[in-house]
Amino acid sequence: MRSKSPSRAGLLGSESVIVWLNGTHGAGKTTTSGLVQQLIPDSRVFDAEKVGETLMDVTPGLPATNNFQHWPPWRPLVVETARHILEYTGGTLVMPMTVLVEQYWREISAGLARHSIPVRHFVLHADQDTLRARIEGDTVLGPSTFRLAYLEPYAEAARTWLHSEAEVIDTTRLTPDQAAEQIACAVDK
Template structure:
C-alpha cells in the first residue's frame, strides 16, 4: 500500500510520516521533493518543480520501483494542491495497480501560517530561509481551498485538532493496519 499524505505547508505531513514510520519501521518514507531537487541540479530551477512533467512522471516511477523492490508499505508526505497534478500522480499509481490511501491534512489558514513562520531554517542561509518561508506562505490559501476538492475516498483529518499519534491511529485504521480511536475523521 502507498499512504500519500497531502496537505498544505505546515499541515504536519512530515510529522505524521515520522509517526507512521515509527509504528511501521519496515515501511519506506519517500519524499518526492528529493526528485525535484535532483531535477533542479540538471536544469534551471523554476518557481515550482511540480510544474515539470518530468517531476510528475519520475515521482510515479520512483514510487512504483520502491514499492516493487523495497517496501510493502510506502509513506509519501507531499503536497499535491493542484487537482490536475494530484490526479496525474495518484491516478498513475492506481492505474499501475497500487493501492493508494489518500490522506489530506486540513488545518485553518492561521494555524498553517503560524507553523510555517515557526519553522527553523538553515542558520547559515537566512536569505534562502526567508524566501522559502514567503513561498510557502503564498500557498496557504490554495491549500486550505484544496481540502474541499479532494476526491471520494480521501481521508480528511484535522491536523490542528488531533495530535500526531491520533492522526496516525486514524491513518492506520483506514489502511486496515490498526484499530483507530479518537475523532476528527471523515471520508469524502
C-alpha cells in the first residue's frame, strides 16, 4: 500500500490540475488519456465511468435509466472522488469522460471550481464518418449500437455548447500519439 506523502496530505498543491478529455465514443479518449499520462509528469488517469459502474452496483438498483450520468449522485461523486485523489496525490489527474449534457458539465465544473481545482477541458473531435468507422471497426470492443447511438447527441452538443467550452483537438487525421502530444503541449503552456 502506498503511503500518503506528508507534504500533500489534505492539501491540493498549486500544481494540481484536471485534464478532462471529453468527446463521444470513437474519438480516442481512453487511448489518448493513457498516452497523455505518460507525457505529463506526476499524472494519473481517473476514469469517472467507474463511479457510474459503482452506482449501477447499488442493490436494489437505482431508478432505471439508459445513462448513469442521469442519476443525480453521479456528478457530485465524480467531483468528490477527483478532489480526494488530488488531495492525496497532487499532480495532474487525466479524466477521459464523455459529458454531453451541458447542465451536467456545469455541475461538475462548478463543483471542481468550489474546491479551487483548475480544469483544462479538451474535446477529442472527429467527423461523423470517421467516428462511425472507428466504432464499427473496433477490434477490442467490437461494433456497438450503444456507442453509435451517441454520435447524434455528440454532434448536437458540439454545435450548441461543447466546442465553445473546451479546447478542441480534431483527431480525424491524428494518431492517438499526436493527439496526446498536442494536449500535453497545451497543458504545459
